[in-house]
Amino acid sequence: xxxxxxYDAVVEATFNIIKEAETILPEDVVKALETxxxxxxxxxxxxxxxxILKNIEIAGNNSIPLCQDTGILIFYVEIGKELNLDFDLKGxxxxxxxxxxxxxxxxxxxxxxxxxxxxxxxxxxxxxxxKYDFVEGNQLKITVAPKGAGSENMSTLKMMNPTELGSIExxxxxxxxxxxxxxxxxxxxxxxxxxxxxxxxxLAKSSLLRDVDDMDDDxxxxxxxxxxxxxxxxxxxxxxxxLAVHVGRSYCHTASLPVAINIQCWANRxxxxxxxxxx
Amino acid sequence: MEYHLKTPLKEEDVEQLNAGDIVYxxxxxxxxxxxxxxxxxxxxxxxxxxxxxxxxxxxxxxGPLMQKKEADQGAEEWTVVAAGPTTSDxxxxxxxxxxxxxxxxxxxxKGGMNNVAESLKGKCVYLAYTGGCAALxxxxxxxVPKVHWFDLGMPEAVWELEVDEFGPLIVGIDxxxxxxxxxxxxxARESFSKK
Numbered sequence: 015x016x017x018x019x020x021y022d023a024v025v026e027a028t029f030n031i032i033k034e035a036e037t038i039l040p041e042d043v044v045k046a047l048e049t050x051x052x053x054x055x056x057x058x059x060x061x062x063x064x065x066i067l068k069n070i071e072i073a074g075n076n077s078i079p080l081c082q083d084t085g086i087l088i089f090y091v092e093i094g095k096e097l098n099l100d101f102d103l104k105g106x107x108x109x110x111x112x113x114x115x116x117x118x119x120x121x122x123x124x125x126x127x128x129x130x131x132x133x134x135x136x137x138x139x140x141x142x143x144x145k146y147d148f149v150e151g152n153q154l155k156i157t158v159a160p161k162g163a164g165s166e167n168m169s170t171l172k173m174m175n176p177t178e179l180g181s182i183e184x185x186x187x188x189x190x191x192x193x194x195x196x197x198x199x200x201x202x203x204x205x206x207x208x209x210x211x212x213x214x215x216x217l218a219k220s221s222l223l224r225d226v227d228d229m230d231d232d233x234x235x236x237x238x239x240x241x242x243x244x245x246x247x248x249x250x251x252x253x254x255x256x257l258a259v260h261v262g263r264s265y266c267h268t269a270s271l272p273v274a275i276n277i278q279c280w281a282n283r284x285x286x287x288x289x290x291x292x293x
Numbered sequence: 294m295e296y297h298l299k300t301p302l303k304e305e306d307v308e309q310l311n312a313g314d315i316v317y318x319x320x321x322x323x324x325x326x327x328x329x330x331x332x333x334x335x336x337x338x339x340x341x342x343x344x345x346x347x348x349x350x351x352x353x354x355x356g357p358l359m360q361k362k363e364a365d366q367g368a369e370e371w372t373v374v375a376a377g378p379t380t381s382d383x384x385x386x387x388x389x390x391x392x393x394x395x396x397x398x399x400x401x402x403k404g405g406m407n408n409v410a411e412s413l414k415g416k417c418v419y420l421a422y423t424g425g426c427a428a429l430x431x432x433x434x435x436x437v438p439k440v441h442w443f444d445l446g447m448p449e450a451v452w453e454l455e456v457d458e459f460g461p462l463i464v465g466i467d468x469x470x471x472x473x474x475x476x477x478x479x480x481a482r483e484s485f486s487k488k
Contacts, residue, residue, distance in 0.1 A: 073428035080375075082355070245478070
């Protein structure tokens with residue numbers, strides 16, 4: 015059963031979410047920035063958040079990318095297990111990526127890791143990064159999260175000793191501290207605890223998709239500690255260094271404790287579409 | 294204090310600035326990031342002249358998103374889609390060498406720079422622009438007179454951008470080695486160690 019899910023429909027829907035993600039910041043992130051502006055005691059900090067909010071408005075009104083670093087594209091694809099997709103799903107996502115690069119437009123960011131030659135269309139071996147998952151039902155859900163390098167480069171992964179549980183929080187706070195103004199704070203901090211070397215990193219990244227305000231007490235406490243550092247928007251000082259801390263967990267091997275911290279700049283861009291279903 | 298400056302900048306233009314001041318720039322700014330820095334230094338080493346003038350220049354750490362349109366008689370004309378600052382610290386290693394050979398008067402970027410304050414002393418300031426504000430920045434870019442070294446790729450090429458009242462830019466490092474980023478980070482580290 016595929017309903018209206020065709021190759022062309024996937025290309026079109028994927029193009030649309032790429033464009034939306036690149037030009038319109040999710041409402042919850044905008045609200046968090048507005049609240050941060052109200053609460054800032056430093057003039058310089060407030061001027062930085064004001065510039066960010068003005069930028070969000072201009073980008074949205076004119077349908078242009080929020081940031082010139084339009085990132086590399088990370089896709090999360092959930093495939094309903096009742097679906098029988100008889101077309102090249104990956105090919106459709108690649109085609110949408112190439113079209114979006116031309117038409118949104120996106121900055122061509124994808125390069126060979128060694129020769130550094132640019133593919134000029136944001137694809138290449140391993141890019142875009144597509145994660146597939148099978149879920150209940152008969153729908154296809156595609157989420158895109160463009161990830162810029164400024165914040166990505168400040169991320170950390172540490173294979174901790176299981177007895178070091180008590181220092182996870184220090185590692186998170188110190189990662190944000192070491193990053194300073196480089197990842198474009200106010201940041202959102204995605205944390206993955208457990209799993210394996212690679213799964214912790216995946217958890218850290220997918221945690222960034224959560225609603226900004228969706229935090230438990232532990233996460234809020236870490237957030238408060240980060241904000242007490244005074245790094246502030248863009249590292250120029252102030253009360254708002256981070257907007258959220260989101261932790262994802264997974265069972266892990268009894269002998270290991272992987273911890274990954276993925277930093278996201280204020281432009282926490284992502285957008286989703288669901289195709290198919292019972293219509 | 295707030296200042297409105299025009300490029301090319303003179304020594305006295307930047308000497309008056311103090312860390313924390315606000316600056317708006319008009320005139321030409323040149324984009325340069327990792328690859329362009331490397332090529333500038335390489336050409337200097339080999340005794341070649343640069344295709345652009347760095348005397349009194351404003352270097353913008355930026356890899357813009359540009360769009361080409363066909364102008365009259367098949368000439369190429371570029372417009373800026375988005376042009377926010379990139380992380381300046383990647384250029385920290387090459388900056389002292391660059392400033393030794395050329396009278397660049399300001400570096401514009403985001404996030405601060407490590408170990409460059411000494412080489413900025415008496416001649417150049419580091420100005421911070423709000424990271425990610427690419428749509429906002431594009432609004433103050435009036436023209437794209439030239440592009441150099443396009444073979445490096447769109448983000449790494451050197452773009453001449455004609456800007457009008459580009460800012461607000463915060464003086465991050467002044468000519469007297471006052472570094473806003475370092476002092477804020479030192480305070481943060483102190484509060485982290487105390488817990």
